[in-house]
Amino acid sequence: MTIPVKKLAHAGDLPLPAYQSEGAAGLDLPAALGPGETLVLAPMMRALVPTGLVFQIPQGYEGQVRPRSGLAVKSGITVLNAPGTIDADYRGEIKVALINLSVESFAITHGMRIAQLVIAPVTLSALVETAEVDSTVRGSGGFGSTGTATMK
Secondary structure, eight states: OOOEEEOGGGTTTOOOOSSTOOOOHHHHHHSOOOTTOOOETTTEEEEEEOOOOOEEOTTTTEEEEEOOOOHHHHHHHETSSSSEOOOOTTSOOOEEEOOOOOOOOOETTTTTTTEEEEEEEEEOOOOOOOOOOOSSSSTTTTTTTTTSOOOO
16 A cells, blocks of 8 residues: 655655564654754653654545554653544644653654554444344443453
8 A cells, every 4th residue: 555645844854654674563653853853751741742744544544653662661651642543534744642651751852763653444334323232241341340250
């Protein structure tokens, strides 16, 4: 699949996102702060970090912005609304909502790979109102309800 990508001026010196290995599912997204610029995320601080990229995602697909595992595990930096969704009809700059969950400040520099973008198919559904829905063994058990019983 080919996806047109427009680079904005503040990303002009950066390469387009790329898969970092043969089996990678996500394209690494860069921070486009401007050459020589740094953004420091203090502990528990969040910021909308620009990528300088505008994607033309094909109809029937979405972009999923996800954390980079290395940043999350080593530095506590993650995507606040993971996964963030980029709709096929969005034509603005992709920005990544990052949060610093560590106890130390973290410096984001221009060109740093801050998140990954997975292109995925979207299934649209038609909702039909009904008076009843089928019952299941789980029923209406909520958060954590399937992991609390002792397995035998």
